[in-house]
Amino acid sequence: MNHGTAPFRIAVFHDNFAQAGGAEKVAEEIHRTLAPADLWSTLYAPERLSAYARQQGIRTTWMQSLPGKAKYFRYYFLLYPFAVEGAKLDAYDLIVTSCFGYAKGVRKRKGAVHVCYCHTPMRWVWRTADYVAREGFSAWKRTLLNLLLKPLKAWEMRAARQPDIFIANSHAVAERIRFAFGRESIVIPPPIETSRFQLSAEVDDSYLVLTRLTPYKRIDLAVEACTRLGRKLVVIGDGPDRARLEAMAGPTVTFLGRAPDEVVNRHASRCRALLFPGEEDFGMVPLEINASGRPVIAFYGGGAMETVLDGETGVFFREANADSLSEAILRFESMTFNPQRIRSHAEGYDTTVFRRRLLDVVRSASKEFAQLSPDPIPALEIPELAAAGSGKAGRP
Numbered sequence: 001m002n003h004g005t006a007p008f009r010i011a012v013f014h015d016n017f018a019q020a021g022g023a024e025k026v027a028e029e030i031h032r033t034l035a036p037a038d039l040w041s042t043l044y045a046p047e048r049l050s051a052y053a054r055q056q057g058i059r060t061t062w063m064q065s066l067p068g069k070a071k072y073f074r075y076y077f078l079l080y081p082f083a084v085e086g087a088k089l090d091a092y093d094l095i096v097t098s099c100f101g102y103a104k105g106v107r108k109r110k111g112a113v114h115v116c117y118c119h120t121p122m123r124w125v126w127r128t129a130d131y132v133a134r135e136g137f138s139a140w141k142r143t144l145l146n147l148l149l150k151p152l153k154a155w156e157m158r159a160a161r162q163p164d165i166f167i168a169n170s171h172a173v174a175e176r177i178r179f180a181f182g183r184e185s186i187v188i189p190p191p192i193e194t195s196r197f198q199l200s201a202e203v204d205d206s207y208l209v210l211t212r213l214t215p216y217k218r219i220d221l222a223v224e225a226c227t228r229l230g231r232k233l234v235v236i237g238d239g240p241d242r243a244r245l246e247a248m249a250g251p252t253v254t255f256l257g258r259a260p261d262e263v264v265n266r267h268a269s270r271c272r273a274l275l276f277p278g279e280e281d282f283g284m285v286p287l288e289i290n291a292s293g294r295p296v297i298a299f300y301g302g303g304a305m306e307t308v309l310d311g312e313t314g315v316f317f318r319e320a321n322a323d324s325l326s327e328a329i330l331r332f333e334s335m336t337f338n339p340q341r342i343r344s345h346a347e348g349y350d351t352t353v354f355r356r357r358l359l360d361v362v363r364s365a366s367k368e369f370a371q372l373s374p375d376p377i378p379a380l381e382i383p384e385l386a387a388a389g390s391g392k393a394g395r396p
Contacts, residue, residue, distance in 0.1 A: 043066065077148075118173060121160075205232055
């Protein structure tokens, strides 16, 4: 991006870089869009950083000195508020936060602008019962967590006053922000690197799961459904739920663990379809699979309601159980899909579209930033985004 001769300084602040997921991809794309900008975080685990992040000289808070960051970063949840409020950001004229929990609470100097890209209000605060059930917490952990979350909820509501502008990653999250904080948001979907994915003339007979293996992703539904139907399923990803999933899987289910991009891309372009059984705030993987020309079988909830076109780019199942998913798989197998039409849909969410939208918001925030301009990018048709179709999905 071109700053011209701009005298102002920019910081991009992401909650933490202790895992590698969609939120981290978004934070990195925000940084690319606003470069040269300083990249900040509360902490990072070096072994979890992408090649891009490793090159950026991430600036951190005192939390970087805490032990076992990659393993225990979730257990430090009461420390993050102190870390983000103490981050030394007085030198910056523009702060863009990438926030699924805490970064919205950073402090700015008077006259600076804070734009918050919000992936969701804290799930563990606003949907505690659902969160702990899906994470499989024991009774004593649930009791302790409920006690500790009361002050954290009050802190987040205060922290939500800090940003000048909220950006939500979906209409569902925009509704959650309105419900939780009484704030309005501009909706900008996450960036999809469609150029990374290609169509294939060959399609295998395997379904695909591509995600971190944590309980709330509900990969158990995909494993159970494919085991029951005798359908081949390839699971790419790793996480704390892997052992349980492997124990319940039948002989048609294969676990590959983490895989390099070339393996992911090959399966993405040749899978029968992606199975996406969890409720995500947005969900970038379905669109990445769409960029490969392949359809998605998704649970009807969260961001998938806005990105999956039923009958065109995939099909939905409505109940969060293996029976409903099995029925959707059988229905899917009686249908035909146009790979080029599916890819064209994904291109409407390309990184170039994201950059243009983000820069439009930043430039509108202050006359000082009017000279910000992106590198030359081709014109793309930007899709009109449907509002969330469920009041349930709209609440935190």
